[in-house]
Amino acid sequence: MFGGIIGVYTGVKKGAFSISVNQREYNDHEVGLVENLSMILAGYDQVSWLVRETLEKCDDFACAHKKLSKTKINSIAYIIVAGVKENEGVVVTRHRTGTTHEEAVSTEGNWFVVQTNSDHWREGCRDRCQAATENLIRVSQFNISHDTLRHEVLLQQPNLNGDTIYNTAFDPSTGMMDTIPTQLATGPRHPLVRETKYDFNKFHVSRDLTLTDPLFFFKNPEVAFGMFENLASVF
Numbered sequence: 001m002f003g004g005i006i007g008v009y010t011g012v013k014k015g016a017f018s019i020s021v022n023q024r025e026y027n028d029h030e031v032g033l034v035e036n037l038s039m040i041l042a043g044y045d046q047v048s049w050l051v052r053e054t055l056e057k058c059d060d061f062a063c064a065h066k067k068l069s070k071t072k073i074n075s076i077a078y079i080i081v082a083g084v085k086e087n088e089g090v091v092v093t094r095h096r097t098g099t100t101h102e103e104a105v106s107t108e109g110n111w112f113v114v115q116t117n118s119d120h121w122r123e124g125c126r127d128r129c130q131a132a133t134e135n136l137i138r139v140s141q142f143n144i145s146h147d148t149l150r151h152e153v154l155l156q157q158p159n160l161n162g163d164t165i166y167n168t169a170f171d172p173s174t175g176m177m178d179t180i181p182t183q184l185a186t187g188p189r190h191p192l193v194r195e196t197k198y199d200f201n202k203f204h205v206s207r208d209l210t211l212t213d214p215l216f217f218f219k220n221p222e223v224a225f226g227m228f229e230n231l232a233s234v235f
Contacts, residue, residue, distance in 0.1 A: 005048060006049075006052075007047070007048025007049045007050075007051060007052050008048055008051045008052040009021045009047075009048050009051060010170075011055045012170040012171075012172055012175060012176075012177050013055050013059075013172065013175075014172070014175025015084060015175070016058070016060055016061065016064070016084065016172060017058070017060065017061045017081055017082060017083045017088070017172050018081070018082045018170035018172045019051050019055065019064065019068070019080070019081055020079075020080045020168070020170075021047055021048070021051060021077050021078070021079055021080075022077065022078035022080065022115055022116070023077065023078075023117050024078050024093065024094070024119075025117045025118065035075075036074050036075040037074075039073075039096060040074045043072075044072045044073055045072065045073050046073070046074050046075075047073045047074070047075060047077050047079075050068065050071055050073055051068070051079075053067075054067050060083070061081065061082075061083030061084070061088040064083075065081055065090060065092070068081060068094075069098070069099045070099075072096060072097050073094060076094055076095050076100075078091055078092070078093055078094070078115050078117075079091070079094060080092075080113075082170065083172060084172050084173045086107060087104065087105060087106055087107060088105075089105035089113060090102055090105070090113070091103045091104075091113050091115045093119065093121075100119075101119070101121055101122075103115075103121065111141045112136050112141075114129050114132045114133050114136070115129075116129045116159075127158065128159050128161075131156070131157075131158055131159055132154075132159050135152055135153040135159075138152075139152050139153065146169050146176075146178070150167065155167065155182075164182045165181070165182060166180065166181050166182055167179065167182055168180075
């Protein structure tokens with residue numbers, strides 16, 4: 001995946017399920033990083049470690065769904081799980097101690113579920129979420145395939161953009177995993193990727209230095225005690 005990381009952010013187990021993790025952009029400031037590190041010291045799982053453990057220990061969708069939904073993790077995330085049976089497909093929106101929201105596929109409802117990096121169920125499906133949804137409807141369930149999903153949805157702007165690192169397709173029933181790099185540290189980018197420029201506002205303490213939950217440690221004293229116990233054992 002990435003240098004120095006022993007966990008897994010995307011993976012597939014043949015005949016069972018596949019998993020992919022999306023970043024949930026709720027608190028991307030410096031204090032959010034401190035919170036995430038504190039949770040690890042308090043004994044919470046890092047999300048990529050949880051995905052790896054799930055792939056190692058679970059043998060079906062139900063087990064994976066339960067483990068990924070309920071295990072305490074150090075940071076918030078979207079976890080996408082797909083199985084091999086009917087209606088086995090869900091996006092789990094995670095907070096650190098449980099699940100905030102779930103959206104699943106259904107033969108009587110949604111034949112697909114889209115997840116980008118926002119709480120579209122709360123903020124509305126716009127931008128990349130809207131583009132992917134419109135393209136999936138245009139392709140239609142009847143014509144969807146590995147190739148049409150990739151080339152007519154995922155590799156279309158704005159879902160493909162300057163921040164896209166790689167594109168992976170899974171088929172849990174066969175164990176198929178097909179990955180193409182879209183952004184390389186050295187060398188040319190994928191020919192379909194255009195350069196994206198951003199305008200950043202300078203960091204301002206009074207405006208930007210905020211906790212995801214300022215009272216988190218007061219509401220969860222066991223986390224604070226666990227963190228200090230782990231720190232004491234290190235030193």
